[in-house]
Amino acid sequence: MRSSRALFRHEQGASALEMALILPLLLVLLFGIIDMGRYYWAEHSVAHAANEAARMAILEGVTSDEINEVIAFHLRDWDNTPPALQIVENPGGSGSPASVTVTVSIPFSFLVIPTFVTGIFEPITIRHSVTMHLER
Template structure:
């Protein structure tokens, strides 16, 4: 005896309709997970790049141009290669041919990096990336992610000439 499959009339195409309803939601979840995963990757790269630049800046004989180049190479993995370098209130010009808007790096001047007179002298490096530069497909902006990403690092300078009595 053969097994017969009975279908109720009027139930044809239900699976297609269910898939048409569920598929966009599943795709939204998938792309949302990818989008926020990318945002977290950029945030982590910014934090590590700021820490590496800060680590270079606190060493004796720190060279500001070398710090900037090291920071740029660390950020290349995110595709955010061009940015603005700020030194206190002044802003360095953008590199030739760049959009100059992927990130902003606040870095002390060479004079501040060279000053070793204070025993508690610290160096702070701050990085900011606008949210428009982070989103892969714009999904984060659609659901309301409007804040810029920030990362900073503060370290005490090495090789400081202490003023204490020995």
């Protein structure tokens, strides 16, 4: 019969081994959650910037430079390449009001996930379009 001290000494390395096996999985899970949080934050930021740019675009006398400033202000936390902006005015006609469509897009790259799972998470473009009726 072994004493409790002998059993403890025998199992001393087991917890270190378990930690060595589980810690990489926990870290991948943690950083994957952080990456997905960054993605949803970027998606929300692009949608908000497009909404604000569309609100600005429907006003009379607003230039595309002013709209670019609004987008740059709302996406100032992104140190990626500058956001792409597309403004399309729809003249309307035959009963439908004139409108403007603003599309904002930014490139997005995952930080941690691609290093562990290659080929699945390639850089993507986050794009959001907003259409509003003109106030002119």
